[in-house]
Amino acid sequence: MTDAATPPSLKDLAGAGFRIGCLGFGGPAGQIALMHRVFVEEKRWISEAEYLHALNYCMLLPGPEAQQLATYAGWRLRGVAGGIIAGLLFVVPGALIVFALTWLYAAWGTLPLVAALFYGVKAAVIGFIAEALVKVGRRALKGPQDIALALAAFLALFLFQLPFPLVIAAAAAIGIARSLSLPPLPAAPSPAPAARPPARRALSAAAGWGAVWLAPLAAAFLLLGPDHVLTRVGFFFSKLAVLTFGGAYTVLAYLQQQAVDAEGWLTAPQMIDGLGLAETTPGPLVLVNQFVGFMAGWQAEHGGLMLAAAAALMASWCTFAPSFVWIFAGAPFSENLRRSPLAAGALQAVTAAVFGIIAKVALVFAAAILFQASLKLALPGGGLVTLPDIARPDFLAIGIAAAATIALIRFRTNIVLVVAGCALAGLASLWL
Structure with missing residues (x-):
């Protein structure tokens, strides 16, 4: 199932999942790349082929594909418990x-300073x-x-x-x-399909x-x-x-x-x-x-x-x-x-x-x-x-x-730096 001799413990999986959840800036593309770095390159828990297969499947689904990919990876590694842990920690x-x-926005968003910051963010x-x-x-x-x-x-x-x-x-x-x-493609030799679940x-x-x-x-x-x-x-x-x-x-x-x-x-x-x-x-x-x-x-x-x-x-x-x-x-x-x-x-x-x-x-x-x-x-x-x-x-x-x-x-440019810079630029609206 994985390149490792044994799958990771739930504790190790939770640690990796929490790290991804805390560092997952940049939208789905950045999050998918981060999961690839952690699960495939650093931990070697999942092979390149398994990861791409999981990504292809998640792209076919409705909803947030990055969270689904995290859930899929956890499921591949530790079954249902692993899927729950990885999926939740990606979001929480x-x-x-x-x-x-x-x-804070709902309570104080109408204050001039806060409104100016959100002007830049928008x-x-x-x-x-x-x-x-x-x-x-x-x-x-x-x-x-x-x-x-x-x-x-x-x-x-x-x-x-x-x-x-x-x-x-x-x-x-x-x-x-x-x-x-479209005309059917010529059949290519492939391994025997796995048993149907x-x-x-x-x-x-x-x-x-x-x-x-x-x-x-x-x-x-x-x-x-x-x-x-x-x-x-x-x-x-x-x-x-x-x-x-x-x-x-x-x-x-x-x-x-x-x-x-x-x-x-x-x-x-x-x-x-x-x-x-x-x-x-x-x-x-x-x-x-x-x-x-x-x-x-x-x-x-x-x-x-x-x-x-x-x-x-x-x-x-x-x-x-x-x-x-x-x-x-x-x-x-x-x-x-x-x-x-x-x-x-x-x-x-x-x-x-x-x-x-x-x-x-x-x-x-x-x-x-x-x-x-x-x-x-x-x-x-x-x-x-x-x-x-x-x-x-x-x-x-x-x-x-x-x-x-x-x-x-x-x-x-890093997405957080862009948002911070635009928020600060929005302060200019207070004087214009």
């Missing part, structure tokens, strides 16, 4: 930091999104068909305001159809871990009712965990549609502030979900710290608990899935659509951050599209965002 350090910073977010566009574009846009898919996804969300799950499902269907239209065990794991995932949501529904903020938060983030492919910036598109526009739990600028917090801290970027949950509870009727803490915990649990279902029930079957041309075709099409989704997020956030006002354009079929008022640019925000973009893409 960053989640505690984000919770504390979110509390401008830095544009740089992060631009970097994500570059990275996704390099692996997603491999031909005219992929470019057309990206453009269609952008227009579907921004102009026609179609539901996010429909866009992802349509992209996956197009990818599968595209795979079916028992389906009963997989179903048992799916049912058991699915029950663990949904238990808090069921309790909120039964005790508080379907309209309580905890129930709505749990349902929304459970749905989000199943429907979002393509990483944290894809999640933001759905958050914009639902948490901001439909539910009204927070404003678009507040969500950008939350992304800035998630970017600055270790752990997965989808810890922005915890920020959204906190703000939903904080600003709800009869809200406050206790309800905000409960809503933040509900949002985090419903975001990350599904990973245990996908790994513990599906990982034994992952080899067959990895070899499937249909799965590969669906993944490529969804990845192309993700480029268009991130572009939509970039335009919406640019309108909110880089310009002092926005315009609402009525569509012929109903609905409104938000566009920046180009006659009222915010030159300081544009300068900070441009500097962040150049630092991240051209010079590959």
Whole structure:
């Protein structure tokens, strides 16, 4: 199973997992590279082939792929207990930091000094999104068909305001159809496939871990009712965990549609502030979900710290608990899935659509951050599209965002240094 003669102890695995959780800055790409350095290069607990196989499988799953990869690695090394330890420790350090910073933000975010710091952080977010566009574009846009898919996804969300799950499902269907239209590849010699794992065990794991995932949501529904903020938060983030492919910036598109526009739990600028917090801290970027949950509870009727803490915990649990279902029930079957041309075709099409989704997020956030006002354009079929008022640019925000973009893409500057520099630059807004 591993290069080591014996697998690591749970204590050693916990130590490595805690280290990764504390040092996992830089988004999924940085976290995946960090796990490779620790598990493959330093500890030699997992071989290169095993690691790449696990990564390929996790890329096919909805939700946070880096946390799923940590869970998969722990499961490969020490079974279910190892998967729980590695998966939780990947999230918990960053989640505690984000919770504390979110509390400070909610309580004192309107103070001029704090607001100025977040002004700079919000401008830095544009740089992060631009970097994500570059990275996704390099692996997603491999031909005219992929470019057309990206453009269609952008227009579907921004102009026609179609539901996010429909866009992802349509992209996956197009990818599968595209795979079916290709001539079959010549068979290559390969080792005999491993024995198929028992389906009963997989179903048992799916049912058991699915029950663990949904238990808090069921309790909120039964005790508080379907309209309580905890129930709505749990349902929304459970749905989000199943429907979002393509990483944290894809999640933001759905958050914009639902948490901001439909539910009204927070404003678009507040969500950008939350992304800035998630970017600055270790752990997965989808810890922005915890920020959204906190703000939903904080600003709800009869809200406050206790309800905000409960809503933040509900949002985090419903975001990350599904990973245990996908790994513990599906990982034994992952080899067959990895070899499937249909799965590969669906993944490529969804990845192309993700480029268009991130572009939509970039335009919406640019309108909110880089310009002092926005315009609402009525569509012929109903609905409104938000566009920046180009006659009222915010030159300081544009300068900070441009500097962040150049630092991240051209010079590959440490992400924490970029955020800190932009936050300090934001202080200039106090005197302008």
